[in-house]
Amino acid sequence: MDLQLTGHRALITGSTSGLGEATARLLAAEGAEVVIHGRSGDRAHEVADSIVKNGGKATIALGDLGTDAGADQVAAAAGDIDILVNNAGAYEHLPWAEATADIWLHTYNINVVSGVRMIQRLVPAMRDKEYGRVVTIGGGLSMQPFDNHPHYNASLAARHNLAVSLARDLAGTKVTSNVVAPGAILVPAVQEFLTKLSPERGWGDTWDEIEYNSVREIVPNDRVRYGRPDEIAGAVAYLCGPYAEYISGATIRVDGGTVRGAF
Numbered sequence: 001m002d003l004q005l006t007g008h009r010a011l012i013t014g015s016t017s018g019l020g021e022a023t024a025r026l027l028a029a030e031g032a033e034v035v036i037h038g039r040s041g042d043r044a045h046e047v048a049d050s051i052v053k054n055g056g057k058a059t060i061a062l063g064d065l066g067t068d069a070g071a072d073q074v075a076a077a078a079g080d081i082d083i084l085v086n087n088a089g090a091y092e093h094l095p096w097a098e099a100t101a102d103i104w105l106h107t108y109n110i111n112v113v114s115g116v117r118m119i120q121r122l123v124p125a126m127r128d129k130e131y132g133r134v135v136t137i138g139g140g141l142s143m144q145p146f147d148n149h150p151h152y153n154a155s156l157a158a159r160h161n162l163a164v165s166l167a168r169d170l171a172g173t174k175v176t177s178n179v180v181a182p183g184a185i186l187v188p189a190v191q192e193f194l195t196k197l198s199p200e201r202g203w204g205d206t207w208d209e210i211e212y213n214s215v216r217e218i219v220p221n222d223r224v225r226y227g228r229p230d231e232i233a234g235a236v237a238y239l240c241g242p243y244a245e246y247i248s249g250a251t252i253r254v255d256g257g258t259v260r261g262a263f
């Protein structure tokens with residue numbers, strides 16, 4: 001299936017690793033020109049070079065989206081964008097007792113306001129051009145939060161909310177706004193965290209044992225595994241193309257059935 005992304009230019013924030021990197025690679029393989037973004041130049045160059053080596057089109061835009069100046073820098077380097085994937089973000093595994101007010105504010109800035117900054121800089125031109133896609137990465141913890149890292153859970157909920165508000169604001173335009181909500185996805189930091197926790201939880205010694213037992217204990221789901229970054233990328237890529245023109249203000253959950261809701 002051709003997702004018809006050729007000729008579109010996509011900025012994927014936070015594409016130096018994890019879900020963002022997988023998304024950039026897939027959008028490029030589907031014909032989009034991608035802009036790789038992060039704060040780390042070395043890693044951004046590595047990802048962009050590897051995409052180009054595989055026949056894709058990639059440039060880079062560096063900047064800290066936690067500041068207005070950083071967002072200005074990223075928007076200027078990114079250029080004429082018609083697909084924005086708001087993916088950059090961070091999470092710290094802290095319980096309520098350790099998540100200070102400053103940590104809440106910092107998390108809101110990095111995970112929520114970062115995306116708002118890019119929407120404000122890039123969406124006006126999408127309206128004028130009469131094509132645009134904004135995909136915000138949310139998460140299942142927005143609707144089914146853990147007792148742990150409350151600041152992170154709440155920041156995901158804010159992302160879902162703002163993406164739907166944006167869709168309403170875009171009514172009557174050719175620009176859509178949607179959410180992809182991952183469950184627990186296996187990126188290196190997640191694997192490292194679980195492997196460290198395993199001896200104390202008795203999940204096993206091999207990764208297969210740790211994955212099976214930790215999923216059943218922490219994020220029980222119908223697929224009995226963690227998701228993979230490519231599975232998030234697939235949902236984002238679909239929303240970026242013309243086949244998704246009639247979808248706006250929606251959430252696609254990619255979580256193996258972790259969230260136990262019919263809607």
Ligand SMILES: NC(=O)c1ccc[n+]([C@@H]2O[C@H](COP(=O)([O-])OP(=O)(O)OC[C@H]3O[C@@H](n4cnc5c(N)ncnc54)[C@H](OP(=O)(O)O)[C@@H]3O)[C@@H](O)[C@H]2O)c1
Pocket residue numbers: 013014015016017018019020037038039040043063064065066087088089090091110137138139140181182183184185186187189190
């Ligand atoms: N993995 C999961 O299970 C999961 C589940 C649900 C939602 N999510 C969300 O998906 C997104 C990606 O997660 P991931 O697991 O792929 O994480 P990751 O591997 O740590 O990637 C995070 C990306 O965000 C960038 N970033 C972080 N802070 C930034 C800042 N202040 N300014 C600009 N860029 C910044 C990082 O780039 P540099 O380090 O180069 O700056 C990196 O490219 C996050 O927003 C996360 O909340 C993840």
